[in-house]
Amino acid sequence: MTETDGRKTIPIARPWIGEEEIEAVSRVLRSGWITQGPEVAKLEQEFALAIGADHACAVSNCTTALHLALLALEVGPGDEVITVSHSFIATANTVRMCGATPIFVDVEPATFNIDPERFEEALTDRTKAILCVHQMGMPCDLGAILRFSRRHSLGVIEDAACAIGSEVQVEERWERIGKPHGDLACFSFHPRKVVTAGEGGMITSSSGKLDDEIRLLRHQGMSISDAVRHESASVLVESYPVLGYNYRLTDIQAAVARVQLGRLPEIVEQRRRLGALYAAGLDRVPEVRAPHEADWARSNWQSYCVRLAGDLKQERVMQFLLDRGISTRRGIMCAHREDPYRSPPPRHTLTESERAQDRCILLPLYQEMSEGEIERVVDALAEAVGHSR
Ligand SMILES: Cc1ncc(COP(=O)(O)O)c(C=O)c1O
Structure with a gap:
């Protein structure tokens, strides 16, 4: 930290990393398995449990998480996605990455979140999904968003990059963001976020089918994972039935995220x-x-x-x-x-x-x-x- 007038400069943010994270990284480095493997699998289980989600799939960051979430809802060329301009540019970019068009609507001035009152004017026969953002960790009005999406059969993706640990009240109960309340929710482990691994992302869903699709896409569309081949007593030959990506999280990052998530x-x-x-x-x-x-x-x-x-x-x-x-x-x-x-x-x-x-x-x-x-x-x-x- 630098000093001003003999006093420490106050930074905008500072990751909270301790000895436990350093030891976790050393343990993985010594283990012989450093890319997506057992630590990633454990992080996924622990994340799902912490958030209250049925499924959690780790990826390389929240941008890739959003890209895969949109692809899993079959958002593609010619489609429109209602979202906000007022967000980190990754939100809009991921819609474009699918060949679709982001249709920007305004935010509510009090919360800086998407204004559901604007959905009607943005709706066309090309609208495929709503991509809402829990901006800066503040939950958006999921009740109003879901009422509209159900009425018009639209998918809902929650950009929860900043919202690990935020909560919404649903019928008297407090539930964590990312349960998810929409179809899929996407999180970031960037150092400006509440839980960090340097880089990293997570996609939660209630659907085993969506989760399977995302797992396939994050690893080049490969039919059998490295871990399954590694543990198999017989020779397994994989195939590549769909076009996929390398959006994997490493076990080194997962080990850091696991310690952080515990806190x-x-x-x-x-x-x-x-x-x-x-x-x-x-x-x-x-x-x-x-x-x-x-x-x-x-x-x-x-x-x-x-x-x-x-x-x-x-x-x-x-x-x-x-x-x-x-x-x-x-x-x-x-x-x-x-x-x-x-x-x-x-x-x-x-x-x-x-x-x-x-x-x-x-x-x-x-x-x-x-x-x-x-x-x-x-x-x-x-x-x-x-x-x-
Ligand atoms: C709202 C929002 N969406 C998406 C992202 C992208 O996250 P990542 O840096 O993990 O790709 C960010 C990052 O700041 C963000 O704030």
């Missing part, structure tokens, strides 16, 4: 504690609005995103904080403002998405952040809003 309750508890401290601190800064959590949603606070009052200059606030050794990021990007998505222009207005990108900033939040550091961010932010008009 999920502790991780989420701490992030919620830090989120509550921010909310309490920001109460005294009326120019900055804290994020909104609906009664039926519990975020894991993967990111803490605040909205600035209209006359504040986002970049000036961010620079003011950086000068005081506090790292921030602008609000989540909008894909339709990037070259690959400029033409043709989006069919629907994306006013709230653009406003969220331009008016919001993400504040630092990581496991080992102290109460004093939260106070330092809130104090600096309070000062910044006085200087950034």
Whole structure:
């Protein structure tokens, strides 16, 4: 960590890696099996159990997870997928990777999540699926999304890249995101996420058929896995009935993710504690609005995103904080403002998405952040809003 005025710089995020992860990696390196194998299989079982899913299939990252999830729902050329522009660009890219078209709809300003009120205007006879994002770990309105998708026979994929450990209330019960409530949910183990393996992804589903298809596609369409051939007493010859990909997770990554997953309750508890401290601190800064959590949603606070009052200059606030050794990021990007998505222009207005990108900033939040550091961010932010008009 660098220092500003003798004080440590507060980074935007910091992975929480300990000796246990290092030992797990050493164990795998010594085992003689380092790519997709027994550790991946154990991670899949443990992940399914932790989330409450019937099936979990590990892949190389969440981008490849989303690609396979869309392919499993047979999304292809000529199809349209209703989704948000206001997300990391991977969300939209994966729709394009299938040869389909993402149809962007606007987000709800309070939650930054897809606005189900916009579905009707986006629906055409080409609509095949809805790809919703639990943005920054905040659950989206799955009740409204599923009511619409069932009425119109659409598939639902949940981009849960940021949402490991987030929960939604379903008929009095709290259930983890990724059960899944739609057809498939996709997670990321990138270091900015709550559980990390450096890189990595997971797809959960309730359907054995979808799970089988994804397993085939992640490993070049190969009919017999390496592990099964390895353990077989007789010679097994594989075939390649479908076009597949190399989207495998390694056992080295899986070993790290297993340790991290074991700490999920502790991780989420701490992030919620830090989120509550921010909310309490920001109460005294009326120019900055804290994020909104609906009664039926519990975020894991993967990111803490605040909205600035209209006359504040986002970049000036961010620079003011950086000068005081506090790292921030602008609000989540909008894909339709990037070259690959400029033409043709989006069919629907994306006013709230653009406003969220331009008016919001993400504040630092990581496991080992102290109460004093939260106070330092809130104090600096309070000062910044006085200087950034
Ligand atoms: C909402 C969302 N979807 C997808 C991804 C892609 O995840 P990965 O980096 O694991 O491919 C990210 C990563 O930041 C994300 O935030």
